[in-house]
Amino acid sequence: MDRTIYTEDHEAFRQSAAAFLAKKVTPELEEHLAAKSLPRQFWLDAGAEGFLGLEIPEEFGGSDAQDFRFNAIFAEELSKVNAALASCTGIHADITVPYIVHLGTQAQKERWLPGCASGEILTAIGMTEPGGGSDLAALRTTAVRDGDEWVINGSKTFITNGFSADLVVTAVRTDPSKGARGITLFGIEATDPGFSRGRKLDKVGQEESDTAELFFENIRLGDDRIIGEIGGGFIAMMQKLPQERLGAAVSNVAHAKQILAETIQYCHDRKAFGQSIGSLQHNKFLLAELVTKIEVAEAYVDQAVLAHSEGKLTAIDAAKAKWWSAEVQNDVLDDCVQLHGGYGFMNEYRVARAWRDARVTKIWAGSNEIMKELIGRDLGF
Ligand SMILES: Cc1cc2nc3c(=O)[nH]c(=O)nc-3n(C[C@H](O)[C@H](O)[C@H](O)COP(=O)(O)OP(=O)(O)OC[C@H]3O[C@@H](n4cnc5c(N)ncnc54)[C@H](O)[C@@H]3O)c2cc1C
Numbered sequence: 001m002d003r004t005i006y007t008e009d010h011e012a013f014r015q016s017a018a019a020f021l022a023k024k025v026t027p028e029l030e031e032h033l034a035a036k037s038l039p040r041q042f043w044l045d046a047g048a049e050g051f052l053g054l055e056i057p058e059e060f061g062g063s064d065a066q067d068f069r070f071n072a073i074f075a076e077e078l079s080k081v082n083a084a085l086a087s088c089t090g091i092h093a094d095i096t097v098p099y100i101v102h103l104g105t106q107a108q109k110e111r112w113l114p115g116c117a118s119g120e121i122l123t124a125i126g127m128t129e130p131g132g133g134s135d136l137a138a139l140r141t142t143a144v145r146d147g148d149e150w151v152i153n154g155s156k157t158f159i160t161n162g163f164s165a166d167l168v169v170t171a172v173r174t175d176p177s178k179g180a181r182g183i184t185l186f187g188i189e190a191t192d193p194g195f196s197r198g199r200k201l202d203k204v205g206q207e208e209s210d211t212a213e214l215f216f217e218n219i220r221l222g223d224d225r226i227i228g229e230i231g232g233g234f235i236a237m238m239q240k241l242p243q244e245r246l247g248a249a250v251s252n253v254a255h256a257k258q259i260l261a262e263t264i265q266y267c268h269d270r271k272a273f274g275q276s277i278g279s280l281q282h283n284k285f286l287l288a289e290l291v292t293k294i295e296v297a298e299a300y301v302d303q304a305v306l307a308h309s310e311g312k313l314t315a316i317d318a319a320k321a322k323w324w325s326a327e328v329q330n331d332v333l334d335d336c337v338q339l340h341g342g343y344g345f346m347n348e349y350r351v352a353r354a355w356r357d358a359r360v361t362k363i364w365a366g367s368n369e370i371m372k373e374l375i376g377r378d379l380g381f
Pocket of ligand 1: 161
């Protein structure tokens with residue numbers, strides 16, 4: 001089915017993103033896998049080409065596109081190359097940076113945004129704690145007032161870009177008596193005394209993304225590091241999570257669509273019983289189902305992207321896009337593995353890695369169960 005939400009300008013942007021990735025990123029992929037992280041050069045190159053500043057005002061070095069379709073296109077092109085590229089870049093440019101753009105003070109914007117646009121400052125978002133991620137309102141990292149400073153203690157885990165980040169937008173409890181309204185966002189820099197990181201966590205997929213535990217031990221910060229209002233952190237996260245979930249949905253579909261295209265080619269090339277394996281009726285019907293699943297999911301996600309670029313996406317529709325696309329992605333990739341036979345279980349095949357890389361999409365950015373909880377609540381239950 002033809003996609004209708006993208007104009008010639010968007011498609012031209014897609015061409016430049018694809019060219020950038022083919023030239024600067026694809027040749028290095030195996031090195032990223034071995035290093036279990038993306039090198040700073042990736043961020044500097046992406047920044048130099050303008051891909052990290054789509055949400056950043058021009059006065060701070062960005063392009064201020066004000067059209068999420070450009071973010072979505074970059075996410076799609078990254079996902080076609082590799083799922084981890086998309087998740088790491090999304091966490092920085094589409095998820096963390098917007099907190100600074102929309103809630104930061106002029107001084108904070110001047111301090112951080114030019115580096116965020118150029119790739120010299122890499123960001124991460126610290127919400128999840130070892131004690132829990134789904135129940136964000138119960139987080140335990142604290143900031144206690146001492147004179148005109150805050151003293152921060154606690155830890156975060158599973159933080160994407162956590163091992164390399166220079167700046168972590170961190171959700172912290174500033175008032176234990178106020179539940180969700182006692183949570184505040186702080187910009188914690190990696191050079192702040194008392195900040196430390198654990199090892200790069202050993203994951204079953206997306207090894208190219210660095211994922212880390214972060215520790216805060218008596219970090220002393222002034223009010224100038226508060227992002228947004230004191231006590232406004234939870235509401236800010238609820239407002240920003242739909243964009244995170246939409247970006248995840250875009251990546252989920254694009255990732256599975258690309259691997260499905262490669263699988264269809266494999267089904268033409270691979271022979272069994274004197275014919276291409278795609279000609280065997282079971283496989284032919286299965287492939288018919290998979291392309292349909294992807295196109296139907298893509299149509300929904302496209303409409304969500306369009307709604308978001310017009311400022312109309314609801315949190316509930318973002319939740320639907322997120323859980324459904326994650327489910328479709330995982331189902332499709334599981335079948336793609338099956339269609340590859342034994343090669344589908346070999347790490348050297350893209351389909352095997354894609355299958356491992358996809359598993360987390362049902363867990364992060366709010367698990368699929370939490371998405372259904374939100375949708376169910378909206379039905380009045
Ligand atoms: C690779 C990776 C990268 C990540 N990156 C980040 C990051 O950059 N920043 C960040 O802050 N977090 C990050 N996360 C954390 C992620 O968002 C959490 O893992 C997720 O929100 C689930 O939280 P949890 O792991 O504590 O599971 P729990 O909250 O302990 O949930 C366990 C299970 O119970 C289910 N469950 C929980 N509550 C309910 C409920 N009310 N109803 C029904 N079922 C429920 C969950 O769906 C899940 O299946 C990342 C995670 C991974 C694996």
